[in-house]
Amino acid sequence: MPVSDLTNSAQDYLKLIWTATEWSATPITVTVLAERMGVRPSTVSDSIKKLKDQGLLTHAPYGTIELTPAGSAHAVDMVRRHRLLETFLVQVLGYGWDEVHDEAEVLEHAVSDTMIERIDQRLGHPTRDPHGDPIPSADGQPHRPGAIQLCHAEPEGEVTVVRISDADPAMLRYFSDIGLTPDVKLTIQKQRPYTDATTITLSGQQKNVDLGQAASNAVWVTNS
Amino acid sequence: MPVSDLTNSAQDYLKLIWTATEWSATPITVTVLAERMGVRPSTVSDSIKKLKDQGLLTHAPYGTIELTPAGSAHAVDMVRRHRLLETFLVQVLGYGWDEVHDEAEVLEHAVSDTMIERIDQRLGHPTRDPHGDPIPSADGQPHRPGAIQLCHAEPEGEVTVVRISDADPAMLRYFSDIGLTPDVKLTIQKQRPYTDATTITLSGQQKNVDLGQAASNAVWVTNS
DNA sequence: CATCCAAGTTCGGCAAGACTAACATTGAAG
DNA sequence: CTTCAATGTTAGTCTTGCCGAACTTGGATG
Incomplete structure (x- = not known):
C-alpha cells in the first residue's frame, strides 16, 4: 500500500x-x-x-x-x-x-x-x-546519535547546534533573529537543572542570551 | 473572502x-x-x-x-x-x-x-x-483575441500555434512526440468541414500529419 | 400543439472526520 | 488499600461531499 x-x-x-x-x-x-x-x-x-x-x-x-x-x-x-x-x-x-x-x-x-x-x-x-x-x-534511516537537548547539556565550553525542532514557528523566528541556527557554535554559561533558564553565548558575539524551558528543549547540540 | x-x-x-x-x-x-x-x-x-x-x-x-x-x-x-x-x-x-x-x-x-x-x-x-x-x-485579464481552433482554420499557408488545451495528458504526449508545441509554425494542408481529418505540415518537416476531431479541437492558432 | 426524452433537480443515505458529553481506567498520594 | 484526578474511550451528532433513485422541465419532433 x-x-x-x-x-x-x-x-x-x-x-x-x-x-x-x-x-x-x-x-x-x-x-x-x-x-x-x-x-x-x-x-x-x-x-x-x-x-x-x-x-x-x-x-x-x-x-x-x-x-x-x-x-x-x-x-x-x-x-x-x-x-x-x-x-x-x-x-x-x-x-x-x-x-x-x-x-x-x-x-x-x-x-x-x-x-x-x-x-x-x-x-x-x-x-x-x-x-x-x-x-x-528513500528507505528507512537511523537518527543522529549523540545529540542532546540544550537543557540537558553541561556547561562545558563550546558545543555545536545540530538541530532545532521546527514545531513552533514563532520560536524559530526568534532563534533566527538572534543568529541561533543549525551548525552554529555556542558556549553554555549556566545550566540550572530545577529552573527554566539556560544562559548561552553564541560564538563570536559578546552578549549572553537566556533561553527558557521551551527554547532550550527545542535546541539539540553535540560536544565539539 | x-x-x-x-x-x-x-x-x-x-x-x-x-x-x-x-x-x-x-x-x-x-x-x-x-x-x-x-x-x-x-x-x-x-x-x-x-x-x-x-x-x-x-x-x-x-x-x-x-x-x-x-x-x-x-x-x-x-x-x-x-x-x-x-x-x-x-x-x-x-x-x-x-x-x-x-x-x-x-x-x-x-x-x-x-x-x-x-x-x-x-x-x-x-x-x-x-x-x-x-x-x-494578480487581478483579472482579457483572453487572447484572434486565436481559433485548428479545426476551424482555413488552409491558407502558415499559422502559429498559440495554445494547446491541457485537458488530455495522453494527447499532450502525442503532440509532444510529433513536435507540435506552442509557438511552432505549421501549414494546414487540407481542412474538410464535415469529416474528422485536418492534415498539417510542421514547418521544416517533410511529413504530413493527420489530426482527428479531438486533436484539432485542442490546438489553437493565429494567422502569420 | 401534443408528446417524450434528455437534461436537470430533489431527496434520503453513507463515510470520513470532527465535536461534546458521559463513562472507564490507571496510578499516585494519602 | 482506597480514593480521585488525569488520561483515555465510547456514544451520539454535525458537516461535507458524494451517491442512486425518483421526480420535474422544456425543447425538438412529428
Whole structure:
C-alpha cells in the first residue's frame, strides 16, 4: 500500500508518532497527539482505532501506541517529504528557514512521488533539512546519535547546534533573529537543572542570551 | 473572502466554469461539469446551489450558470495558480510540458499565496504557461483575441500555434512526440468541414500529419 | 400543439472526520 | 488499600461531499 492511499490525517498521525520518538524515547500519548494535531482526544482515539485496523500501529486500550513496520515505513516517507520540501523552499524559492514549516506541512500531502524525486535530484540528494534534521533516504534511516537537548547539556565550553525542532514557528523566528541556527557554535554559561533558564553565548558575539524551558528543549547540540 | 476560504471542490467548480468560457462562448452545462469533475450530475446540482448561496455564481433552476464578479475573481486566482505552477514545474524541475497538468491540479489547492508570489518572482512574471495559455496577472485579464481552433482554420499557408488545451495528458504526449508545441509554425494542408481529418505540415518537416476531431479541437492558432 | 426524452433537480443515505458529553481506567498520594 | 484526578474511550451528532433513485422541465419532433 503506497502512502498516497492513506488520508491526509492518517499520514499526519503516523508522521507525528514517528517524529515523537526520533529524538527521545518516551512513547507518545493520546493527549499530546491531540494537541499536536489540533483536535480533541476523542478524535485521536477514533483515528488510532482506524490506523490499528489498517495494521499501521499497535495499541491496547489505555496502552502505549507503537508503529508497526508498515506504519513506520509510511511515517518515514512523510518525514522525507516534509524535510525535502523544507530544503527546497529555502534553497530554490528563497524562504527563510524559520518560514518553511507550515508550507511544507501542506505540500507534503499534495506533491507526487515523482515531484519528490525531482526535488531530491535538483537539490543533489541533501542529507539534512534547514533545521538540521536528517532527511531519510528513500528507505528507512537511523537518527543522529549523540545529540542532546540544550537543557540537558553541561556547561562545558563550546558545543555545536545540530538541530532545532521546527514545531513552533514563532520560536524559530526568534532563534533566527538572534543568529541561533543549525551548525552554529555556542558556549553554555549556566545550566540550572530545577529552573527554566539556560544562559548561552553564541560564538563570536559578546552578549549572553537566556533561553527558557521551551527554547532550550527545542535546541539539540553535540560536544565539539 | 480569500480564495483559500473555499473548499477544494468549490475552487475546482469555479475554475472549470471560468475556463469553459475562456476560449468559446457556449455556456457550460451541468452534465459537462459533472464529466470534468468526475462526479454525478446530482452532485453538481447540489454544489452549484451552495456556490449560488455564497454569491459566487447565478443560476436559475434549469437555466445557465454564470459567475458573479466575486466568483470570477476566485476562478481567475485559481487559473493563475495553475498556470504559474505548470510553468514552474517545467522551468525549475525539468518536467515535460505534457506532464505538468495533473501535478498542478493538486498543487494549486495546496500552495500558499506567498509561495505563488515567490514562484512568480522566481520565473520573472511569465505571461504564458507551457501550453501557451495566458497567465492572469494578480487581478483579472482579457483572453487572447484572434486565436481559433485548428479545426476551424482555413488552409491558407502558415499559422502559429498559440495554445494547446491541457485537458488530455495522453494527447499532450502525442503532440509532444510529433513536435507540435506552442509557438511552432505549421501549414494546414487540407481542412474538410464535415469529416474528422485536418492534415498539417510542421514547418521544416517533410511529413504530413493527420489530426482527428479531438486533436484539432485542442490546438489553437493565429494567422502569420 | 401534443408528446417524450434528455437534461436537470430533489431527496434520503453513507463515510470520513470532527465535536461534546458521559463513562472507564490507571496510578499516585494519602 | 482506597480514593480521585488525569488520561483515555465510547456514544451520539454535525458537516461535507458524494451517491442512486425518483421526480420535474422544456425543447425538438412529428
